[in-house]
Amino acid sequence: MTQDLPSSKYDRQERLSLWDQHIIEDSVILIAGVGGTGSEVAKNLALLGIGGLILVDVDTIEFSNLNRQMLFREEDVGKKKVEIARKRIRERFNPDIKIESHSSLLQNLPQWIFYNVDIIAGCVDNFLARQYLNAMAVELKIPLIDSATDGYFGQIQYVKPKVTACLACETPQPPDETRVLTAPCTLVGVPRVREHCAWKALYEFSTVHEREPIETSPEDIIELTKLANNFAYKYNFGQFDEKELLQLILFHVPSLITVNAVVSGLQSQEIIKSLFLEKKDIMKERERKILENLLKTHRFRIPSFTIYSALTGTINTFDLVPDPSCLVCGQSNAVVDSIQIVTVDRKSKFGSILDKIRKKHKKDYVGFRGNLIIPDDGIIQKFLSDGDRITLSSLADDEEIRLQIKFQN
Ligand SMILES: [Zn+2]
Numbered sequence: 001m002t003q004d005l006p007s008s009k010y011d012r013q014e015r016l017s018l019w020d021q022h023i024i025e026d027s028v029i030l031i032a033g034v035g036g037t038g039s040e041v042a043k044n045l046a047l048l049g050i051g052g053l054i055l056v057d058v059d060t061i062e063f064s065n066l067n068r069q070m071l072f073r074e075e076d077v078g079k080k081k082v083e084i085a086r087k088r089i090r091e092r093f094n095p096d097i098k099i100e101s102h103s104s105l106l107q108n109l110p111q112w113i114f115y116n117v118d119i120i121a122g123c124v125d126n127f128l129a130r131q132y133l134n135a136m137a138v139e140l141k142i143p144l145i146d147s148a149t150d151g152y153f154g155q156i157q158y159v160k161p162k163v164t165a166c167l168a169c170e171t172p173q174p175p176d177e178t179r180v181l182t183a184p185c186t187l188v189g190v191p192r193v194r195e196h197c198a199w200k201a202l203y204e205f206s207t208v209h210e211r212e213p214i215e216t217s218p219e220d221i222i223e224l225t226k227l228a229n230n231f232a233y234k235y236n237f238g239q240f241d242e243k244e245l246l247q248l249i250l251f252h253v254p255s256l257i258t259v260n261a262v263v264s265g266l267q268s269q270e271i272i273k274s275l276f277l278e279k280k281d282i283m284k285e286r287e288r289k290i291l292e293n294l295l296k297t298h299r300f301r302i303p304s305f306t307i308y309s310a311l312t313g314t315i316n317t318f319d320l321v322p323d324p325s326c327l328v329c330g331q332s333n334a335v336v337d338s339i340q341i342v343t344v345d346r347k348s349k350f351g352s353i354l355d356k357i358r359k360k361h362k363k364d365y366v367g368f369r370g371n372l373i374i375p376d377d378g379i380i381q382k383f384l385s386d387g388d389r390i391t392l393s394s395l396a397d398d399e400e401i402r403l404q405i406k407f408q409n
Helices: 021-025 036-048 081-093 127-140 194-209 218-234 242-249 257-278 285-296 350-361
Strands: 028-032 052-056 098-102 119-122 144-150 153-159 305-309 314-318 340-344 365-368 389-393 401-407
Touching: 021 257, 028 036, 036 052, 036 081, 036 144, 036 257, 052 081, 081 098, 119 127, 119 257, 127 144, 127 153, 127 194, 144 257, 153 257, 194 218, 194 242, 218 242, 257 285, 257 305, 350 365, 350 389
Parallel strands: 028 052, 028 119, 052 098, 119 144, 340 401
Antiparallel strands: 144 153, 153 305, 305 314, 365 389, 389 401
């Protein structure tokens, strides 16, 4: 007896009510960070038949990645993560999808790379990248589904700009035993908890040196601890020692493949649901009606915050509303709706233009894509392009101003 072969390799998932494979195949997801969680998310989305993936990660493969990052093998150690990930996903999981890879710091990615992205999957392991991704998602109004893991715990946050809380909104802290070190807080303004002093120190270090501190450099760690303790002293928090500071901000938290797999599974699922929500109007009529009915009867929901504990086997979800005073997504923010435009001659001197802008707005620092700009005598078009956005800030106050550069001729 012969059996008819299913006409599509996605046959089993296409049997689900609500499922619209065309929406999946028509979508592009940017995965920021291709480590423990990012590799899993990339694999899941590839197997589901996503139309395109954009992989961003500056790291190379380390031997200690191999116990949980299943896209990589021993022979890959030392090679760029995104390039090997792209190759393996196509070889092993799905040859039909388009994959772009960028071996770059997120902060250095040109903004146009985000323009065709439907959802951003945040799978990064450090604070600055996470805050940058959040600001970019809010500014470009792209939903962000961010995850973080720390040992036996994991969390996922869904940021629908202006609808749910963003990562910089003041959010209620989960109970101590399930706290994960993502520390949603702002880089400017008054630190609300002691850890914020460490993040501010990291930010100041990175802007002054235009690089991140090196974990194995005693000079870097001493300087970072000094900076953090200046903030701690100023805002009446206890002092840090070097070891504590290292643990707080320097990246290598304990990591388990089982927790990565659960968290990336949840994250991938929410990415697909979010695609259905965003593209509801172009879903097949039957599926759209099912979705509308589920929404109406509260049987479809994307929680804004999910916490998983492998120790207790529990998954808790919370809904977080945006904080109106949030510096990234709140009403006081000049970013999203009322960005100020500065018209300049593209041949004018970069340094003198920046000086004028800083004086006019009474700010100390000018930032571009997460880095401090050091003024230079060259002409402005050597450094910025028409339409680029810069930020003005001072460590002394809460207000960050964003400006868009427009070339006059
Ligand atoms: Zn916010």
